[in-house]
Amino acid sequence: MSDQIILFDTTLRDGEQALSASLSVKEKVQIALALERMGIDIIEAGFPVSSPGDFDSVRQIAATIKNSRVCALSRAVQGDIDAAAQALNSAEQFRIHTFISTSDIHVQSKLKRDFGQVLEMATGAIRYARQFTDDVEFSCEDAGRTPIDNLCRMVEQAIKAGARTVNIPDTVGYTTPSEFGGIITNLFERVPNIDQAVISVHCHDDLGLSVANSIAALEAGARQVEGTINGIGERAGNAALEEIIMILKTRRDRFDFQCRAEPKEIYRTSQTISALCNMPIQSNKAIVGANAFSHSSGIHQDGVLKSQNTYEIMTPESIGLVRNTLNLTSRSGRHVIKHRMAELGYREGDFDLDVLYQRFLELADKKGQVFDYDMEALLFFENQRDDQAHYVLRQVNVQSGTNHFATGSVELQIGDTVVTEAATGNGPVDSVFKAIERATGQHIDLQSFDIGAQSGGHDALGKVDVTAEFDGRTFHGMGLSTDIIEASAQALLRIYNLIHRQQKINQQKAHKRFTEEA
Numbered sequence: 155m156s157d158q159i160i161l162f163d164t165t166l167r168d169g170e171q172a173l174s175a176s177l178s179v180k181e182k183v184q185i186a187l188a189l190e191r192m193g194i195d196i197i198e199a200g201f202p203v204s205s206p207g208d209f210d211s212v213r214q215i216a217a218t219i220k221n222s223r224v225c226a227l228s229r230a231v232q233g234d235i236d237a238a239a240q241a242l243n244s245a246e247q248f249r250i251h252t253f254i255s256t257s258d259i260h261v262q263s264k265l266k267r268d269f270g271q272v273l274e275m276a277t278g279a280i281r282y283a284r285q286f287t288d289d290v291e292f293s294c295e296d297a298g299r300t301p302i303d304n305l306c307r308m309v310e311q312a313i314k315a316g317a318r319t320v321n322i323p324d325t326v327g328y329t330t331p332s333e334f335g336g337i338i339t340n341l342f343e344r345v346p347n348i349d350q351a352v353i354s355v356h357c358h359d360d361l362g363l364s365v366a367n368s369i370a371a372l373e374a375g376a377r378q379v380e381g382t383i384n385g386i387g388e389r390a391g392n393a394a395l396e397e398i399i400m401i402l403k404t405r406r407d408r409f410d411f412q413c414r415a416e417p418k419e420i421y422r423t424s425q426t427i428s429a430l431c432n433m434p435i436q437s438n439k440a441i442v443g444a445n446a447f448s449h450s451s452g453i454h455q456d457g458v459l460k461s462q463n464t465y466e467i468m469t470p471e472s473i474g475l476v477r478n479t480l481n482l483t484s485r486s487g488r489h490v491i492k493h494r495m496a497e498l499g500y501r502e503g504d505f506d507l508d509v510l511y512q513r514f515l516e517l518a519d520k521k522g523q524v525f526d527y528d529m530e531a532l533l534f535f536e537n538q539r540d541d542q543a544h545y546v547l548r549q550v551n552v553q554s555g556t557n558h559f560a561t562g563s564v565e566l567q568i569g570d571t572v573v574t575e576a577a578t579g580n581g582p583v584d585s586v587f588k589a590i591e592r593a594t595g596q597h598i599d600l601q602s603f604d605i606g607a608q609s610g611g612h613d614a615l616g617k618v619d620v621t622a623e624f625d626g627r628t629f630h631g632m633g634l635s636t637d638i639i640e641a642s643a644q645a646l647l648r649i650y651n652l653i654h655r656q657q658k659i660n661q662q663k664a665h666k667r668f669t670e671e672a
C-alpha cells in the first residue's frame with residue numbers, strides 16, 4: 155500500500171460554514187492561492203448550489219488554481235451535482251464530492267428514509283457525478299455513528315458505482331482514536347473491492363480528538379485526510395491540517411508517510427486565514443499559537459539555551475516563523491522590507507513594495523520600531539483595500555471626556571462628493587459611527603465590535619473588527635491604525651463599501667433579468 159498521504163483542505167467549505175461573516179470572492183481566492191502554495195492536494199472550494207456567491211467563488215477558484223485539484227460539495231441530488239460541475243468546469247481536472255448520511259439517527263430523523271433508499275440515492279448520485287468527471291468522492295456522513303454492517307455495504311456499493319475516493323467522516327466528533335481506527339481496519343477487512351478506492355477520513359473536534367482520530371485512521375490504512383487550517387469548522391471545528399502535516403513531518407521515526415505539503419508555508423497561511431476569517435488563534439494552539447515556540451520557566455529556558463531540542467520538538471523556522479534579527483524603523487529602506495517579507499514567506503506579487511513601504515514609513519514615524527506582526531497586519535490591510543471604494547475616510551475627529559457626551563465628526567469622500575457630518579454619542583466610537591451613518595444616509599445593524607492590539611505597549615497598532623448585518627447578510631470589516639478611532643471608522647467604512655458593491659451587483663442582476671424578460 156502506498157504511503158503517500160493525500161491532503162484535502164476544506165477551510166473554504168466546512169471552515170467557512172462556521173464564520174459569522176461570509177468571505178468575499180477575492181478573499182476566498184486569496185486563501186485558495188495560499189493553500190495551493192502550501193502544497194495541498196485537493197482544495198474543497200465550496201458548496202455551489204448553496205448560494206450564487208458560493209457558486210461564483212468556486213468558479214473563480216477553479217479558474218485560478220493550477221497546482222491543486224479543486225473540488226466542490228453537493229448533496230446526493232442531481233441539481234446540486236449540476237451546480238458543482240458547472241462551477242468547476244473551467245478547471246483542467248476537478249473533483250465532485252457528493253455525500254449522504256448513513257447513521258440510523260440521520261437516515262431516520264433527518265432524511266426520513268430507510269437505509270435501502272439512501273443506498274440508492276448515494277449510488278445514483280455517484281453515477282450521475284461520474285458523467286462530469288472520473289474523480290468522484292463520496293462521503294458517508296456520520297459514519298462514526300453508523301452500524302458497521304451498513305457502513306461496509308455503503309462503501310462497497312459506492313465503489314461499485316464509481317467513487318474513486320470514499321470518505322469516512324466522524325461528523326459529530328463522537329469516536330475515540332482506537333474506535334475510529336477500528337472502523338477503518340474493519341472496512342479494510344470486510345469490503346471486498348476496497349483496494350479500488352482511496353479511503354479518506356474527515357474528523358470533527360467535538361471531544362477534542364479530531365487530529366488523534368485522523369492519525370489513528372491513517373495508521374489503519376486511510377490514505378486521504380481532510381481538515382482545515384487552524385481547525386476552523388462547524389461547532390468545535392475540524393481536524394487542524396497544520397497539526398496533521400507537522401505530525402507526519404516530525405514523527406518520521408514512527409510513520410513512513412509522505413505528503414506534498416511545504417511546512418514552511420504553514421505560519422503565513424494560518425495568519426492569512428485567521429485575519430481574513432476574523433478567527434483569532436488561541437495563544438496555546440499547537441503549531442501556530444503565539445506561545446507554541448516560547449519558553450516561560452527557568453528550567454525550560456536554561457534547557458533551550460543549552461540545546462534547543464530539549465524543549466522544542468520542531469523549530470519555528472520549520473513552519474516558516476523566522477526569528478527577527480533586523481530592526482525595522484523609519485530609517486530602514488526598501489531592501490530590508492523586501493528581505494524581511496521574504497523571510498516571513500511572502501513573495502513578490504503578494505504585495506506592492508512601494509505601497510507597503512509607504513505604509514511602513516507612516517507607521518514607523520508614529521511608533522518607532524515596527525515588528526513582524528505589524529508588517530503582516532499592514533499587508534492584510536493593504537490587500538483588503540479597495541481602489542474603487544465608494545466611501546473613503548478623509549478625516550475623523552472626536553472630542554470626549556468624563557461626564558460628557560462624545561462628539562465625533564467625519565469627512566468622507568462619497569463617489570465624487572465630499573460630505574462632512576458630526577454627531578454625539580455614548581462614547582467616541584459611537585459618535586463617529588453615528589456621524590458616518592449620517593454622512594452615508596444608510597443605517598446598518600452592528601453585530602459585533604472587537605478592538606485588539608497587534609502587540610504590547612502603548613504604541614501598539616490597534617486592530618478593529620466589526621461585523622454588521624444588512625439585508626439578511628453579515629459583512630466583516632477590519633481597520634488598522636495606531637489611532638483606534640480611525641481604525642474603527644475604517645472598519646465600518648469597509649462594511650459600507652462591501653454593502654455598496656453588493657447593492658450594485660443586485661442592481662445589475664435585476665437589470666439583466668428585466669432586459670432578458672422584455
Ligand SMILES: CC(=O)SCCNC(=O)CCNC(=O)[C@H](O)C(C)(C)COP(=O)(O)OP(=O)(O)OC[C@H]1O[C@@H](n2cnc3c(N)ncnc32)[C@H](O)[C@@H]1OP(=O)(O)O
Pocket residue numbers: 168171201203204205228229230231253254255264265266295325388
Ligand atoms: C456535515 C456537513 O457539513 S454537510 C454540509 C453542510 N453545509 C450546508 O448545509 C451549507 C449550505 N446549505 C444550504 O445552502 C442549504 O441548506 C441547501 C441549499 C443545501 C438546501 O437548502 P433547502 O433546500 O432550503 O433545504 P434545507 O437546508 O432546509 O434542508 C435540507 C434538505 O436536504 C436534505 N438533505 C440533507 N442532506 C442531504 C444529502 N446529502 N442528500 C440529499 N438530501 C439531503 C434534507 O433531508 C432536507 O430535505 P427535506 O427538505 O426534504 O426535508
Ligand SMILES: CC(C)C(=O)C(=O)O
Pocket residue numbers: 168253293294295296321323324325326356358
Ligand atoms: C460532507 C461531510 C464530509 C462533512 O462535512 C461531515 O460529515 O462532517
